[in-house]
Amino acid sequence: MQFGFSNRAVGNVARSATFLAAVGVLCLGALPQAAWAANPDKAPAQDMVDSGTFGVFINAHRIATETFSIHQSGAGSSVTSEFKAEAGTDRAVQTSEWQIAANGDLRKYEWKEASPGQAQAVVLPSQEFLIEKFRNNPQEKEQEQPFMMPASTSLLDDYFFVQREVLAWKFLATSCKQQDGLQCPLKQWVPFGALNPHARASLQVSVRFAGREKVSIRGAERELNRLDLKSESGEWALWLDDQYKLQRILVPGDNTEVLRD
Numbered sequence: 042m043q044f045g046f047s048n049r050a051v052g053n054v055a056r057s058a059t060f061l062a063a064v065g066v067l068c069l070g071a072l073p074q075a076a077w078a079a080n081p082d083k084a085p086a087q088d089m090v091d092s093g094t095f096g097v098f099i100n101a102h103r104i105a106t107e108t109f110s111i112h113q114s115g116a117g118s119s120v121t122s123e124f125k126a127e128a129g130t131d132r133a134v135q136t137s138e139w140q141i142a143a144n145g146d147l148r149k150y151e152w153k154e155a156s157p158g159q160a161q162a163v164v165l166p167s168q169e170f171l172i173e174k175f176r177n178n179p180q181e182k183e184q185e186q187p188f189m190m191p192a193s194t195s196l197l198d199d200y201f202f203v204q205r206e207v208l209a210w211k212f213l214a215t216s217c218k219q220q221d222g223l224q225c226p227l228k229q230w231v232p233f234g235a236l237n238p239h240a241r242a243s244l245q246v247s248v249r250f251a252g253r254e255k256v257s258i259r260g261a262e263r264e265l266n267r268l269d270l271k272s273e274s275g276e277w278a279l280w281l282d283d284q285y286k287l288q289r290i291l292v293p294g295d296n297t298e299v300l301r302d
Contacts, residue, residue, distance in 0.1 A: 087112045094302045109203035117142045124200040146192035166192035195235040206287035212248040225250035246272040
């Protein structure tokens with residue numbers, strides 16, 4: 042199912058634990074793991090980092106909803122999402138689960154299509170490579186495709202907008218300073234490499250901080266932090282609140298808007 046635009050951004054979890062703790066997001070790279078390692082049968086406590094829904098609009102008409110959650114524990118983090126098309130479209134339903142080790146590396150990424158088809162894919166690290174295993178339906182023989190990319194590679198997948206939020210966190214953690222408020226270089230592009238498992242393709246994207254901006258969302262004016270995202274598919278604008286949670290995405294070239302409910 043396609044909506045006339047290519048959902049291409051990237052997602053990963055930054056390694057800068059100190060900064061991420063300061064902004065209240067995924068604190069990976071320096072979390073204590075000794076207790077969990079000593080008793081691996083006991084699941085580590087999970088903290089909710091963010092959860093909610095995004096509405097996807099094309100030409101001001103809602104065409105889909107994404108329900109997402111991000112959890113964190115001493116063993117790592119998980120990002121789960123379900124994308125559902127609204128009535129009147131193809132009734133597409135897709136799910137993803139992204140498991141991330143405490144050092145920020147990919148542990149496992151799984152994508153499944155529940156409707157209208159039953160395609161599925163899994164991405165796993167393998168030495169210095171990433172391996173994607175995929176099939177168009179459960180009865181089909183599984184195929185594999187290697188990528189010359191490390192486990193620290195950012196992940197992108199179509200339709201899962203929460204991954205753009207995680208990308209924003211990575212950018213903030215690696216490119217900005219937390220000193221008397223958030224200090225980011227203004228309008229300086231920062232490149233990121235990524236893998237799009239759904240498309241089975243690698244890509245390059247760039248992110249920059251565009252400053253504070255007043256935005257009208259559902260009739261209410263809010264001052265938010267704006268990030269710009271650029272890839273071969275075009276440019277996107279992302280707005281985050283002061284807790285660094287994604288509130289809005291605008292894709293002008295496709296008349297597409299994503300809003301947090």
